[in-house]
Amino acid sequence: MVQPQGSKFHVAMFPWLAMGHMTPFLHLANELAQRGHKISFLLPKKAKLQLQDNNLHPDLITLHGLAVPHVEGLPHGTETASEIPIFLNGLLATAMDLMRDQVEESLRGLKPDMVFYDAAHWIPELASHIGFKTVCYKVVSAAAVAIALVPARNVPKDRPLTDAELAEPPQGYPSSTVVLRRHEACALSFIALEFGSGISFYERTTTSMKRCNVIAIRTCQEVEGPMCDYIGNQYGKKVLLTGPVLPEPPKVPLEDRWAKWLDGFAHGSVIFCALGSQWVLEKNQFQELVLGIELTGSPFLVAVKPPSGAATIEEALPEGFEERNRGRGVVYGGWVQQTLMLSHPAVGCFVNHCGFGSMWESLMSNSQIVLVPHLGDQILNTRLLAEELKVAVEVDRDEDGWFSKESLSKGIKSVMDKDSEVGRLLKKNHAKWKEALARPGYMDDYITKFIDNLHEL
Structure with a gap:
């Protein structure tokens, strides 16, 4: 237990209504509370129920459940992004904006010293007449912010951006490798759409x-320092870094059925594949995924949602797939304990979409890393790991962003085969980064410096 130091402050938090944002906000809340600071966390009522078990300091962190109003076009009862297809997120943003009066009333009563937020751009307006400091806390990579969300991007209001414009890095962008290729630029097109x-x-x-008192980013100087400096210069603000803010490994054991299954395989032999909670594959891409993993000849566990148009995983599998892989491979359509899966000694390769959470979990694991990104920020995270840090391999895709079973199998084999020079190099680099990130006191040092900077506010 870290002993509280210095004067204590009261933080309110209101993140974007997605589990991928609320969860890292809560991880940071736990770190602040561990050092004696008080947190008031504003979130949807259903999310409050989902996250309350992750509140490690209920004496200092209070979860306040708010009502999410209905917006025409959203399924009734929608409260978070994980409940809807990604193309409906703009309507969820409208619902969040309609929560402004509830948030204002809560903040007037709570009287926090500062408010952490990300998507609620109107929070600074409330600050001016309630009286608190504002911290815009970004839980996506600095690379994604730096290439897409800086004033130098200069997105016109009167027309959509062309793919060529989107593919061109903004002026002064500090990397020649962490960029989108021309055919991937459409993954950034959403930034100009109504949200x-x-x-x-x-x-x-x-x-x-632009309107916050200070920008904070969930990253570290060693991994994304030049990107963070660039963002600070673009916005003319100090950029505070929290480090990765990774939670302690879960106290609960890996679910018995998975532990027993994995125990039956040799050390480092199993391919584990997970693609996040929001990516629902088309059926033919889902089949290429499982066939590509089958082609490697290695044991595997694939945990993905059923593809579009399929009620279950089983009905979407290629003909004969289950029979061919019985005892060697499992495709599962439910939630699994990803962190615990990665810590099992049998898992030797992690195939993932490189969402920011999975990116850090990849780095902290002992597994080889194979990446199949889907969205713009995932593509940029992938470039960071594959081209800057050289700890992962990216699966080749065509100009429409699709990968084949052959390209997926090739990518996995390039890191799993015992005689692979690529695999040896990546493993060596990965071990260096993991050692640095897992150094005793590394995470604590970032949080301590972050809190010192907050006191300066």
Whole structure:
């Protein structure tokens, strides 16, 4: 237990209504509370129930459940992004904006010293007449912010950006490798789309960052230092880094059925594949995924949602797949304990989409890393791991972003085969980064410096 030091402050948090944002906000809340600071966490009522077990300091962290109003076009009862397809997120942003009065009333009563937020661009307006400092806390990579969400991007309001414009890094961008290729630029096209009534994603995000007192990013100087410096220069603000803010490994054991299954395989031999909670594959891409993993000849556990149009995983599997792989491979359509899976000694390769959470979990694991990104920020995270840090391999895709079973199998074999020079190099680099990130006191040092910087506010 870290002993509380110095004067204590009261933080309120109101993250974007997605588990991938609320969860890292709560991880940071736990770190602040561990050092004696008080947190008031504003979130949807259903999310409060889902996250309450992750509140490690209920004496100092209070979860306040708010009502999410209905917006025409959203399924009734929608409260978080994980409940809807990604193309409906703009309507969820409208619902979040309609929560402004609830948030204002809560903040007036709570009287926090500072408010952490990301997508609610109107929080600084409340600060001016309630009286608190504002921290715009980004839980995506600095690379994603630096290439897409800086003033130098200059997104026009009167027309959509072309793929050529999107593929061109903004002026002064500090990397020649962490960039989108021309055919991937469409993955960034959403930034110019409406995200909430009358405001684009780009306007919402840049306004949030322009009007805050300070920007904070869930990353570290060693991994993304030049990107963070660039963001600070673009916005003319100090950028505070929290480090990765990874939670302690779960106290619960790996679910018995998975532990027993994995125990039957040799050390480092199993391929584990997980693609996050929001990516629902097309059926033919799902089949290429499982066939590509089958082609490697290694044992495997694939945990993905059923593909679009399929009620279950089983009905979507290629003909004869289950019979061919019985005892060697499992494809599962439910949730699994990803961190615990990665810590099992039998798992030797992690195939993932390189969402920011999975990116850090990849780095902290002992597994080889194979990446099949889908969205713009995932593509940029992938470039960071594969081209800057050289700890992962990216699966080749065609110009439409699709990968084949052959390209997936080739990518996995390139890191899993015992005689692979690529595999040896990546493993060596990965071990160095893991050692640095897992150094005793490394995470604590970041949080301590972050808190010192907050006191300066």
